[in-house]
Amino acid sequence: MPANAISTNVPVLQLTDIRKTFGGITAIEKFSLDVHPGEIVALVGDNGAGKSTLIKIVSGVHPPTSGSIAIDNEIVAMSNATMARARGIEVVYQDLALADQQSVYMNMFLGREPVNRFGLLDRRRMIAETEQLVKELDVRIPSAHATIRDLSGGQRQGVAIARATHWASKLILLDEPTAALGVAETAKVEEIVLSLKSRNIGVLIISHSLDQVFRLSDRICVLRRGRQIGVRKTAETDKNQIVAMITGLQEH
Numbered sequence: 507m508p509a510n511a512i513s514t515n516v517p518v519l520q521l522t523d524i525r526k527t528f529g530g531i532t533a534i535e536k537f538s539l540d541v542h543p544g545e546i547v548a549l550v551g552d553n554g555a556g557k558s559t560l561i562k563i564v565s566g567v568h569p570p571t572s573g574s575i576a577i578d579n580e581i582v583a584m585s586n587a588t589m590a591r592a593r594g595i596e597v598v599y600q601d602l603a604l605a606d607q608q609s610v611y612m613n614m615f616l617g618r619e620p621v622n623r624f625g626l627l628d629r630r631r632m633i634a635e636t637e638q639l640v641k642e643l644d645v646r647i648p649s650a651h652a653t654i655r656d657l658s659g660g661q662r663q664g665v666a667i668a669r670a671t672h673w674a675s676k677l678i679l680l681d682e683p684t685a686a687l688g689v690a691e692t693a694k695v696e697e698i699v700l701s702l703k704s705r706n707i708g709v710l711i712i713s714h715s716l717d718q719v720f721r722l723s724d725r726i727c728v729l730r731r732g733r734q735i736g737v738r739k740t741a742e743t744d745k746n747q748i749v750a751m752i753t754g755l756q757e758h
């Protein structure tokens with residue numbers, strides 16, 4: 507795939523008129539958004555704006571109350587995370603879902619381990635695929651055999667993103683992927699996120715850091731109290747405008 511793959515016209519993800527209520531609470535209202543292959547879209551908004559709820563809707567954790575989700579122009583119903591994964595959608599959370607006691611390569615395949623013709627774990631394949639992906643994404647870890655608990659926060663998040671990349675054919679959802687990391691680790695993880703563009707995967711990222719949003723995203727979608735306030739091309743906006751949209755304190 508070319509290093510700077512160009513977005514096609516068919517969105518990898520198309521959300522139309524999504525609404526989500528929890529009892530009497532309306533968490534998301536009339537929300538529509540497209541994400542294209544190779545595009546990074548940032549979701550920003552204040553606490554409680556509905557960002558995590560949206561990620562959970564796209565990852566199959568919460569079915570929407572109404573509205574539609576299309577993957578590659580096909581309307582899909584995803585009533586659990588397994589169905590979303592089967593559609594090529596993977597999520598990376600801030601609190602990592604890695605097995606601490608296990609090796610990097612076991613984590614890459616957690617719950618989806620390949621077996622060889624004798625019905626045994628195909629470790630050779632797991633290690634080879636892990637090593638290749640870690641190299642491609644430049645995730646700096648001692649080896650595929652390293653135990654997760656011995657890695658730094660940045661290395662772990664690198665493994666989590668590498669795992670998502672291994673399984674996601676369409677879309678990766680990142681929910682505050684660097685919230686727990688230091689400056690250098692954050693820079694490395696951001697580099698890995700940017701490298702996903704060349705794999706033609708769509709990325710939807712939640713971040714509270716506007717600096718990060720401006721470093722990574724192609725477009726920024728602002729949410730306030732469950733409503734989409736607007737979408738801006740990152741190159742055509744600035745932090746002041748986005749802050750005004752998030753807070754609703756100024757005209758935009």
Ligand SMILES: Nc1ncnc2c1ncn2[C@@H]1O[C@H](COP(=O)(O)OP(=O)(O)OP(=O)(O)O)[C@@H](O)[C@H]1O
Nearest residue numbers: 528531532533551552553554555556557558559560
């Ligand atoms: N499972 C749930 N049950 C009831 N209400 C919920 C549930 N999940 C989210 N909400 C409500 O939906 C609204 C949106 O919450 P959400 O967590 O999506 O916001 P957020 O933008 O991700 O916030 P933060 O930045 O603080 O994580 C909030 O009012 C929240 O209380």
